[in-house]
Amino acid sequence: MKPVAHITCKRKAPDAALFVGSGKADEIRSLARLHGASEVLFDQALSPAQQRNLERYLELPVNDRTLLILEIFAQRALSHEGKLQVELARLQYLSTRLVRRWSHLERQRGGIGARGGPGEAQIELDRRMISESIKRTKDRLSKVKRQHATQRRQRERRDAFRISLVGYTNAGKSTLFNTLVKAHAYTADQLFATLDTTTRQLYLEKAGRLVSLSDTVGFIRDLPHTLISAFQATLQESIDADLLLHVIDASNENYSEQLAQVQKVLKEIGASEVNQILIFNKIDLLAPSSQPTLFQDFYDLEGRSVPRFFLSARDSLGIDALRLALSEIVLSSQQLSSCDAVEWHSGNP
Numbered sequence: 001m002k003p004v005a006h007i008t009c010k011r012k013a014p015d016a017a018l019f020v021g022s023g024k025a026d027e028i029r030s031l032a033r034l035h036g037a038s039e040v041l042f043d044q045a046l047s048p049a050q051q052r053n054l055e056r057y058l059e060l061p062v063n064d065r066t067l068l069i070l071e072i073f074a075q076r077a078l079s080h081e082g083k084l085q086v087e088l089a090r091l092q093y094l095s096t097r098l099v100r101r102w103s104h105l106e107r108q109r110g111g112i113g114a115r116g117g118p119g120e121a122q123i124e125l126d127r128r129m130i131s132e133s134i135k136r137t138k139d140r141l142s143k144v145k146r147q148h149a150t151q152r153r154q155r156e157r158r159d160a161f162r163i164s165l166v167g168y169t170n171a172g173k174s175t176l177f178n179t180l181v182k183a184h185a186y187t188a189d190q191l192f193a194t195l196d197t198t199t200r201q202l203y204l205e206k207a208g209r210l211v212s213l214s215d216t217v218g219f220i221r222d223l224p225h226t227l228i229s230a231f232q233a234t235l236q237e238s239i240d241a242d243l244l245l246h247v248i249d250a251s252n253e254n255y256s257e258q259l260a261q262v263q264k265v266l267k268e269i270g271a272s273e274v275n276q277i278l279i280f281n282k283i284d285l286l287a288p289s290s291q292p293t294l295f296q297d298f299y300d301l302e303g304r305s306v307p308r309f310f311l312s313a314r315d316s317l318g319i320d321a322l323r324l325a326l327s328e329i330v331l332s333s334q335q336l337s338s339c340d341a342v343e344w345h346s347g348n349p
């Protein structure tokens with residue numbers, strides 16, 4: 001599907017019935033007719049009622065940002081757990097929108113049904129089918145989650161230091177992951193290239209030990225709440241980590257907004273207290289005048305001073321300095337935990 005036209009609108013508050021004003025809705029309708037559009041997509045979350053009213057008004061299928069993100073997620077999910085999570089989020093989304101949605105369109109197309117469109121009985125049947133599917137998917141998901149929790153506990157028992165890559169979608173997390181572990185995670189110039197958490201062992205020479213490194217799903221502005229809860233298990237990896245590498249596309253003009261969005265999601269999933277290092281990536285794309293003079297400094301992250309590294313994951317530029325810093329952090333955390341142990345012993349003769 002390709003966009004044929006787009007239209008923006010400024011309003012103090014969304015209209016309860018149509019989301020936009022009726023004048024704007026008329027404009028959308030003429031534009032859609034002019035371009036022969038087959039669907040209208042809103043880059044915002046619509047309520048079920050708004051969506052229904054808009055479809056009636058525009059006489060076209062109307063979808064919203066949540067559904068678009070769900071569709072992209074559905075295409076990208078690879079693991080069994082990821083697929084189940086997307087399926088569940090999609091069913092839950094659908095179940096709120098199953099109210100005579102298509103009746104008016106089917107009537108126009110001379111559709112079947114006694115009084116045009118699916119009857120109440122059909123809707124009731126669909127609803128029951130969806131709620132059964134929701135239950136089945138939930139059961140399957142909780143089984144997979146139990147298995148994963150066991151695996152996670154086993155990893156924890158091995159006492160690994162855990163590092164997670166987090167950041168806005170397309171920031172370069174998977175590229176950095178590959179560069180660091182020389183693995184081959186799927187990278188692509190598209191949103192949500194990665195949906196499943198991949199974990200590999202990373203050897204840090206200076207620390208003389210292995211740590212575990214996880215690549216995670218990218219974050220995005222206004223991530224719908226249903227999706228946050230659907231991906232809670234996947235994002236759990238970042239909450240459980242000892243250290244977050246927050247990757248930022250420094251060449252993106254909206255990088256500071258994206259950084260703030262990621263911070264917001266981290267708060268929502270309860271990971272805002274985990275230590276962070278900021279990675280300003282893609283410096284190869286910066287103009288000579290914007291190149292950093294220092295490749296390592298500190299950044300004021302909501303009142304916390306956190307280490308920041310400038311690098312290019314694609315060109316392996318600045319990677320050695322990052323590996324060195326990671327080694328130092330791992331070593332000092334080891335010292336800290338052995339100090340704890342000593343204190344504990346001295347306090348308990």
Ligand SMILES: Nc1nc2c(ncn2[C@@H]2O[C@H](COP(=O)(O)OP(=O)(O)OP(=O)(O)O)[C@@H](O)[C@H]2O)c(=O)[nH]1
Pocket residue numbers: 167168169170171172173174175176186187188189190191192193194195216217218219281282283284285311312313314315
């Ligand atoms: N020029 C340049 N491009 C980069 C760099 N790092 C990543 N990219 C490109 O940016 C795009 C996105 O990279 P990914 O590693 O897939 O990004 P991601 O953060 O894993 O994205 P999601 O999985 O979608 O969240 C790809 O086209 C990469 O080749 C870099 O340092 N410089």
Ligand SMILES: [Mg+2]
Pocket residue numbers: 173174175186187193194215216
């Ligand atoms: Mg990725």
